[in-house]
Amino acid sequence: LIAILSLPLGRVTSLTARLPSAMASLGTVAMTLRLGRRSSSERTAVLAVFILATSYLFWDKARSVQIDAVMCCLIWVALSAFEAWRAGDLDGRKAGLIFWAAGALAVLAKGPVGLLLPLGIALVTLAVDREIGRWRSFAPLTGPLVFALICGAWVVATMLWGPAEYSVWGALKEHFVDRGIHGMHHAQPWWYYAKVLPPQLLPWTFLVPGALVLAWRRRDRMDLFLLVTVIFVVLFFSISTEKRTLYVLPAFPAFALMTARFVGASLGWDEAPAMSRRWVTVGQSFLAGLLTLLGAAAPFAAGRADEVPIWVIYVLAGLLLAIGLSTLWAVIKKNDLAAAIVPGAGFAAAFLLVAIAVYPMANEFKSSRDFAGVIAEETATSRAAGHDVLAFDLGNLPIHYAFY
Numbered sequence: 494l495i496a497i498l499s500l501p502l503g504r505v506t507s508l509t510a511r512l513p514s515a516m517a518s519l520g521t522v523a524m525t526l527r528l529g530r531r532s533s534s535e536r537t538a539v540l541a542v543f544i545l546a547t548s549y550l551f552w553d554k555a556r557s558v559q560i561d562a563v564m565c566c567l568i569w570v571a572l573s574a575f576e577a578w579r580a581g582d583l584d585g586r587k588a589g590l591i592f593w594a595a596g597a598l599a600v601l602a603k604g605p606v607g608l609l610l611p612l613g614i615a616l617v618t619l620a621v622d623r624e625i626g627r628w629r630s631f632a633p634l635t636g637p638l639v640f641a642l643i644c645g646a647w648v649v650a651t652m653l654w655g656p657a658e659y660s661v662w663g664a665l666k667e668h669f670v671d672r673g674i675h676g677m678h679h680a681q682p683w684w685y686y687a688k689v690l691p692p693q694l695l696p697w698t699f700l701v702p703g704a705l706v707l708a709w710r711r712r713d714r715m716d717l718f719l720l721v722t723v724i725f726v727v728l729f730f731s732i733s734t735e736k737r738t739l740y741v742l743p744a745f746p747a748f749a750l751m752t753a754r755f756v757g758a759s760l761g762w763d764e765a766p767a768m769s770r771r772w773v774t775v776g777q778s779f780l781a782g783l784l785t786l787l788g789a790a791a792p793f794a795a796g797r798a799d800e801v802p803i804w805v806i807y808v809l810a811g812l813l814l815a816i817g818l819s820t821l822w823a824v825i826k827k828n829d830l831a832a833a834i835v836p837g838a839g840f841a842a843a844f845l846l847v848a849i850a851v852y853p854m855a856n857e858f859k860s861s862r863d864f865a866g867v868i869a870e871e872t873a874t875s876r877a878a879g880h881d882v883l884a885f886d887l888g889n890l891p892i893h894y895a896f897y
Contacts, residue, residue: 514562518555521562522546524569525746528576529753532715537757540834545749547837550693552844554742560602561739567599568743571611576718578631579618589632590639597643605665608640610726610743618721622714672735681736686727689738694745696784696816696836697752699776703768704748704755710766715754722747756833774824777832781821784836788814805850812843861890865897 522542529538545551554562571592578588592611599607619625648661691698705723708716726744730736758765759773791810816839823831872882884891 514557514559515555517563517566518546518551520566521551521569521746524566524573525749527573528715528746529750531576531580531582532713533754533757534762536762537753540756541750541753543834543837544697544752545746547841547844548693548697548745548749549695549840549844550738550742551745551749554739556848559739561742564599564602564607565742565745567595567602567607568611569746571595571599572614572722575611575615575618575631579622579627579718580714585627585630586632586635589636593632593636593640594643597640600640600644601647606729610729613729614718614722614725617725618718621717621721672733680734683731685736686731686741690727690741693738693741694748696780696840697748699780700752700755700773700833701748703759703772703776704751706772707755707758707765707768708751710768716751719747719751719754723751756829760830770827770829773829773832774827777820777836778824780836781817781824783817784813784839785817785821788812788817802854805846805854808846809843812839812846815839816843861893862897865894868894 522545525545526538526542529541533541546555554565574583574588574591574595577583578585592615596608596611599611601607615631616625616628619628651659651661694701705720708720712720723744726741726747730740733740754763754765756773757763759768759770788810791806791813794806816836819835819839820832823829823835868882876882884894
């Protein structure tokens, strides 16, 4: 709902174009709630979806014109079916068919990673459980057949009705094999996600270490599944030369569930090994200090951001300052629930303010529309003569110009 509320009409992209990402994100939230209810209390499950919805990366992709939110939803449909079968609540054949069908649709959304991620997570989880032999009952023949039929139908359609110059195998080589080995537009070092994950997990970043420690100590079946999911997704993309922040979006439901289970255990909602309150209080104290400093420093940057009205910066500064001080007060008063939830509620308000007030203003100077108009005017004669417009060494930018 936070994502849908922050979908104002803008000049760069329309509401219609962004709505599928928001709806797919609601689907991911539903799968997260389902898994949370399976292994924890109702309060912990609800907290998990609150954490997911207010994590910066998840919210940002829930309102973006990118296919990653759709792929993330389909991956978690597959993983939810796998977990239901693993727990003995769903027949292996039915669960396997859902798993492979969702994987096929995820592949159509964004290539082979749509299957490789859930398949790798499922197999590694069974190996950790020492139950790899159970895979024989997980639709081992009919599942892959359904996958082949769905993806094969699309391949046939591209050959029969697609552009003559398009090659499925060429696209796979260029956008999967070559990207992974050599990189294309986003070649990054192997430690890239250690740098970008902490800010993308805000405002829950400082609770994640405690969540990881608790999951490792407790190691029940859900903890093992969540640990495998987080580690597999991050390592999978760390090995690839091509790296972008949004690639690890499928790990965020697992981060949210682990963090909620950690907070729920610290509040006595769920049984867990004893852990010191400091895992919550110290982490949220760091967050409170960081947000307070950012709120205090933001007004000094007002003169440097000519595109954004000063009042917006002051409102955001006040909001950050209020979140930081409120969180610090909750820590001092030993109210762990408030210390955990207040930053999430504050960030939700900040997200809505930025999306409704700041992004539409930013469209005026970020949009490719004006320069596309110049290109159209300068090339009108040549295009009228039937010639192509060439864009030399401009990366992905010609796509934006062509859009207008």
